[in-house]
Amino acid sequence: MPYVKIEVTREGVTRQQKQQLIAGVTTLITEVLDKDPSLTHVVIQEVEPDDWGYAGEQVSVLREKGITAQNNSNKK
Amino acid sequence: MPYVKIEVTREGVTRQQKQQLIAGVTTLITEVLDKDPSLTHVVIQEVEPDDWGYAGEQVSVLREKGITAQNNSNKK
Amino acid sequence: MPYVKIEVTREGVTRQQKQQLIAGVTTLITEVLDKDPSLTHVVIQEVEPDDWGYAGEQVSVLREKGITAQNNSNKK
Amino acid sequence: MPYVKIEVTREGVTRQQKQQLIAGVTTLITEVLDKDPSLTHVVIQEVEPDDWGYAGEQVSVLREKGITAQNNSNKK
Amino acid sequence: MPYVKIEVTREGVTRQQKQQLIAGVTTLITEVLDKDPSLTHVVIQEVEPDDWGYAGEQVSVLREKGITAQNNSNKK
Amino acid sequence: MPYVKIEVTREGVTRQQKQQLIAGVTTLITEVLDKDPSLTHVVIQEVEPDDWGYAGEQVSVLREKGITAQNNSNKK
Numbered sequence: 001m002p003y004v005k006i007e008v009t010r011e012g013v014t015r016q017q018k019q020q021l022i023a024g025v026t027t028l029i030t031e032v033l034d035k036d037p038s039l040t041h042v043v044i045q046e047v048e049p050d051d052w053g054y055a056g057e058q059v060s061v062l063r064e065k066g067i068t069a070q071n072n073s074n075k076k
Numbered sequence: 077m078p079y080v081k082i083e084v085t086r087e088g089v090t091r092q093q094k095q096q097l098i099a100g101v102t103t104l105i106t107e108v109l110d111k112d113p114s115l116t117h118v119v120i121q122e123v124e125p126d127d128w129g130y131a132g133e134q135v136s137v138l139r140e141k142g143i144t145a146q147n148n149s150n151k152k
Numbered sequence: 153m154p155y156v157k158i159e160v161t162r163e164g165v166t167r168q169q170k171q172q173l174i175a176g177v178t179t180l181i182t183e184v185l186d187k188d189p190s191l192t193h194v195v196i197q198e199v200e201p202d203d204w205g206y207a208g209e210q211v212s213v214l215r216e217k218g219i220t221a222q223n224n225s226n227k228k
Numbered sequence: 229m230p231y232v233k234i235e236v237t238r239e240g241v242t243r244q245q246k247q248q249l250i251a252g253v254t255t256l257i258t259e260v261l262d263k264d265p266s267l268t269h270v271v272i273q274e275v276e277p278d279d280w281g282y283a284g285e286q287v288s289v290l291r292e293k294g295i296t297a298q299n300n301s302n303k304k
Numbered sequence: 305m306p307y308v309k310i311e312v313t314r315e316g317v318t319r320q321q322k323q324q325l326i327a328g329v330t331t332l333i334t335e336v337l338d339k340d341p342s343l344t345h346v347v348i349q350e351v352e353p354d355d356w357g358y359a360g361e362q363v364s365v366l367r368e369k370g371i372t373a374q375n376n377s378n379k380k
Numbered sequence: 381m382p383y384v385k386i387e388v389t390r391e392g393v394t395r396q397q398k399q400q401l402i403a404g405v406t407t408l409i410t411e412v413l414d415k416d417p418s419l420t421h422v423v424i425q426e427v428e429p430d431d432w433g434y435a436g437e438q439v440s441v442l443r444e445k446g447i448t449a450q451n452n453s454n455k456k
Contacts, residue, residue, distance in 0.1 A: 054115070284420070332400075
């Protein structure tokens with residue numbers, strides 16, 4: 001009986017990316033825990049950048065300062 | 077800034093399985109959303125079978141009746 | 153000191169249905185646990201069908217395929 | 229696709245009371261929202277009285293002062 | 305590794321008040337638990353008054369009756 | 381009607397620290413949002429270091445490697 005909640009800042013997550021997250025998490029749990037996928041629920045909750053704080057500052061403020069959450073190790 | 081909560085019934089999840097869930101979810105989110113892994117937190121919450129209800133019954137009662145959550149498509 | 157969170161897909165839940173859920177859950181907890189209703193908070197969170205996954209698929213996709221969550225045993 | 233989390237202080241909730249909460253919430257949601265009970269998950273989370281604060285004080289401290297959460301209107 | 309979720313009714317919380325909440329909670333946790341602020345995430349979730357129930361009634365209904373959540377001890 | 385959930389790793393948080401968190405968060409919300417403290421609930425949830433993942437690794441593993449979450453700017 002797994003239930004998964006994914007909270008991310010609302011910064012342009014597409015419908016396809018959501019589907020990839022839902023499918024990926026469900027496959028992961030099915031494989032690692034041997035759970036029935038039809039008992040696995042995944043909920044994505046997008047949070048406005050004004051409503052997420054990190055290191056004491058709103059993400060919206062961090063973005064205005066040019067600070068991103070992108071994965072720099074992916075960059076070439 | 078992703079935060080992920082995974083709730084599962086407490087039925088013998090090992091430390092290694094937890095590590096697989098944490099690594100797998102973090103990799104998935106890093107790849108799908110291009111997020112920095114060091115901004116991705118994953119919390120696993122195990123729930124006693126008496127405390128999880130499904131279809132109106134406690135999972136502990138379902139287990140006593142021989143009903144499992146195993147993925148039958150994995151079985152040989 | 154109970155706090156209850158009800159998450160449902162956003163599919164036309166009316167204000168009156170929300171009131172029935174809030175009143176019903178509060179009465180249930182008051183009766184079963186003998187709690188003071190004024191210490192019982194209930195929060196309803198509606199989730200977009202794109203944001204809820206079940207069996208690895210978005211509810212919005214399941215709906216497009218004609219799969220519903222309706223209680224068939226209620227149907228005549 | 230409803231998911232319900234019930235948080236209460238850990239103060240002697242019995243297995244039978246948990247079953248009553250799970251059955252009662254599932255019936256309520258099935259009736260009010262016409263949802264399939266097998267898509268309804270209910271999780272009960274008990275919280276230690278040291279870990280729940282109300283009006284700025286730990287419930288454990290309130291209990292030591294003789295303040296309860298019982299429903300006085302039920303008393304004779 | 306702290307994560308904090310603040311749920312409040314959506315009743316005109318300003319961007320500045322959100323910043324005060326995020327900064328205040330982060331400072332509090334940094335001081336009390338000696339945690340690195342850059343590992344502290346705070347999420348604010350505003351809930352519609354129709355979706356929050358208290359004592360069995362929707363907050364929107366309580367507001368229509370003139371009942372507020374304001375701190376009367378602050379009033380002069 | 382605020383409700384606050386504080387999730388931290390279970391690493392020796394004392395009863396007094398919990399009281400400081402509860403009192404501090406309640407005061408902050410009362411002051412910033414002008415809310416009645418008796419409508420403010422705060423729940424602390426301690427999470428085992430095996431169950432919290434950060435940057436793809438369990439906190440328990442990070443601790444074994446000598447990596448802490450302490451606030452270095454506090455150190456002398």
